[in-house]
Amino acid sequence: AQTVTQSQPEMSVQEAETVTLSCTYDTSESDYYLFWYKQPPSRQMILVIRQEAYKQQNATENRFSVNFQKAAKSFSLKISDSQLGDAAMYFCAYTGGANSKLTFGKGITLSVRP
């Protein structure tokens, strides 16, 4: 079975600084998809970034980028120029083929210090 591991339960970053959230996964599949979702306090969960495993190029969305290391099965999220609105719980997630479910990691709570 696929597993997703987020080993850090909490992190803190100074506003305007850069922070990296770690995620590792385990799979025997060659084709899969990885996601980072953000869930602010009492607000809806939204997609931050999506990576297709067959694409070697790391996905980027504005201040958010990933470091996808397929051989190491690592998928970390880098947030640049952190803002107060980035404070949230971040979940790393994995899915395989069309009939697979989305498997979430335990999540990490990110706080941003003004």
Added chain:
Amino acid sequence: DTEVTQTPKHLVMGMTNKKSLKCEQHMGHRAMYWYKQKAKKPPELMFVYSYEKLSINESVPSRFSPECPNSSLLNLHLHALQPEDSALYLCASSQRDSRYEQYFGPGTRLTVT
């Protein structure tokens, strides 16, 4: 319109009650999901509907009964729940399946007394 709506926002029910949660999307998505989420935990998948057919049931107790009346609507019927079923129930939809971005609703906060 990239919104998933859920009603009600809050629900308090006794263990003998019957109630329903409702979810709606108008993005033309063909996959819809029910998740259960406890505080500070990841969402746990309950059910997946694909093209209005139940495709995944994660061994959920029969006191939870999903229904997909049409491609825009998803219901979760609740009956004889237990206090441990108290949680945030999230609905989500995606274009075709889990390989695509899931759009989440705000959830229904359920309390079973």
